[in-house]
Amino acid sequence: MTRTADNYVLDLTASRRGYAINRLCASLTDEDSRRRFGADEAAYCDAFGLTPEQRKAILHRDWTAMLDLGASIFYVFKLAMVDGKSMQYLGGVFTGVTAEEFTELMRLGGQNFGR
Amino acid sequence: MDNRKTGDLYWKALFDGYEPARRWMAGHRPDVAVIVYNDHANAVGLDLVPTFAIGTAESYAVADEGWGRRPVPPVTGAPELSEHLVRMLVDDSFDIATFNRLDVDHGLTVPLSVYCPEPGDAWPCAVVPVLVNVIQYPQPTAARCYALGQAIGRAIRSFPQDVDVAVFGTGGMSHQLAGARAGLINAEFDYMFLKAIESDPEKLAAIPRDEYIRETGTEGIELIMWLVMRGAMSARIRRIHDSYHVPASNTAVGLALFEDLGGT
Numbered sequence: 001m002t003r004t005a006d007n008y009v010l011d012l013t014a015s016r017r018g019y020a021i022n023r024l025c026a027s028l029t030d031e032d033s034r035r036r037f038g039a040d041e042a043a044y045c046d047a048f049g050l051t052p053e054q055r056k057a058i059l060h061r062d063w064t065a066m067l068d069l070g071a072s073i074f075y076v077f078k079l080a081m082v083d084g085k086s087m088q089y090l091g092g093v094f095t096g097v098t099a100e101e102f103t104e105l106m107r108l109g110g111q112n113f114g115r
Numbered sequence: 116m117d118n119r120k121t122g123d124l125y126w127k128a129l130f131d132g133y134e135p136a137r138r139w140m141a142g143h144r145p146d147v148a149v150i151v152y153n154d155h156a157n158a159v160g161l162d163l164v165p166t167f168a169i170g171t172a173e174s175y176a177v178a179d180e181g182w183g184r185r186p187v188p189p190v191t192g193a194p195e196l197s198e199h200l201v202r203m204l205v206d207d208s209f210d211i212a213t214f215n216r217l218d219v220d221h222g223l224t225v226p227l228s229v230y231c232p233e234p235g236d237a238w239p240c241a242v243v244p245v246l247v248n249v250i251q252y253p254q255p256t257a258a259r260c261y262a263l264g265q266a267i268g269r270a271i272r273s274f275p276q277d278v279d280v281a282v283f284g285t286g287g288m289s290h291q292l293a294g295a296r297a298g299l300i301n302a303e304f305d306y307m308f309l310k311a312i313e314s315d316p317e318k319l320a321a322i323p324r325d326e327y328i329r330e331t332g333t334e335g336i337e338l339i340m341w342l343v344m345r346g347a348m349s350a351r352i353r354r355i356h357d358s359y360h361v362p363a364s365n366t367a368v369g370l371a372l373f374e375d376l377g378g379t
Contacts, residue, residue: 006295007333011252015161022161029157029181073293073334074156074250078181087365091297102298106362107125110290110300115330 004064004094010072018070021058024048025075028082037082063093116228117185129368132358133229136372139355140230143374145281147193147241148230149200149267151343152222152285153249155180158214164251165212167263169204170219170244171197178218187224188234193241196274200243203270209263219244226285229370240281249286249337254324260339261320264346271347284344286337288359289330290366299332300367305359308338309369313354316345334366351376 008014015022024045027033037044045055057065061083066076073090080090085099092102105111116130157178159165175190204211223244231239245267248254255263264282271280288308291299311319320342327336357371 004293004295007291007328008293009252009328009333010250015251019161022156026156026160029179034181067293072156072161072250076293078156081181087292091292091365094294094297105298106300106365109302109361110298110365110367111296112301112303113296113299115299115301115304 005068008067008073010070014070015072016070018054018072020049020051021054021066021069021071022075024050024058025071025078028078034082063090116225116232117187126363129360129363130232132360133370135356136358136370137230137232139372140281144279145240146278147196147243148227148281148283149196149243149245149271149347150223150226150283150285151245151247151264151340152226152283153247153337153340155220155222156250157220158218159246159248159250161251164248165246166248166255167209168212168214168246169197169201170214170217170242170246171201172214172216175217175219175223175242175244177224178220180220185221185224187228188237190219190223190227190238190244191241193243195276196241196271196278196280197243199274200267200270203273204263204266207266207269209266214244214246217244222285226283230283245343247340247343249334249339252324254336254339256324257322257327257339257342258320261316261342261346264343264348266346267343268347268349282344282347284341286340287331287335288338288367288369289332289335291332292334292365294333296332298365299335300361301331301335302359302361302367304330305367305369308341309357309359309371312341312345312371313352313373316342319345348373348375349377 045058054069088103089099092099157180172192173194174192177184288305289301291297352373355372359369361367
């Protein structure tokens, strides 16, 4: 899995880079689309014109790579929900802890990272 | 709230903090709520991203964000007030996009649930949605949001019908969902913000975008929407109640309720 950057900002460059992957994630709000995605994820990625790197990130659920390739967390979350994964799970992925550990860290007040 | 979890210990402290605000609002029911919020990749995609937009419809369905529509009532619009706001803002040199049709997501319905957790079949007031882009960089500046709020305030006050209007500023407080700083909470900044939003909003309006991102997280930039609310209010306001709680999911949740005392 990829090492994560501190912050991901969806500027216009990132948005251009991630257009196909964000569009794929957005499509998953539709029930029929979710069914087709589940039936053949690779074909679904191809139908949305993902780059080989984006396709690999989706199929391997490399959440950090998705962001590096221009995905926005709000779009990525729609894929996470299809998998039944929470924002705490994703937070744990990005910070190297389990979902339970991340949830506990939030319960204790979060982290201010030196702010 | 719409999942009936309010009794759960995790949520109890948060919702207990809302209670005094709810009681006051119940005794001061508005006719219309102008709700300043951000969509979360539901009504707004990445093909077209309006910086500021106003809903103009007679009603708004609750969005299906991918896991079913939330079990809350559809939202009744206030098209005459919407139309008045759009005309006044455009004439006041604000370039407003209009959603003549719009499904509203949790960014709008959760604040309504905070106000009125058990609405029954219908929310207690009509709604004018005001959408702010906070997802795509560059977001509007805090200063621009404050100025928009002031223009909205002028427009509300010039509406020829005698209606009571509440303005909801939503979003924040400090939080970050992605990257190595996921889980960021900056309580010091949040407390400063909760204080300054009343008595020194100009200070908050002067904070640059990148400083909001650095201090409050990539998603904490949503706090600029509070400045639209504050700009719409008069100079003289009275703090009814405030509360602050960490966490709700990955977020610091703040609430501040003000009564507008009028005057400039």
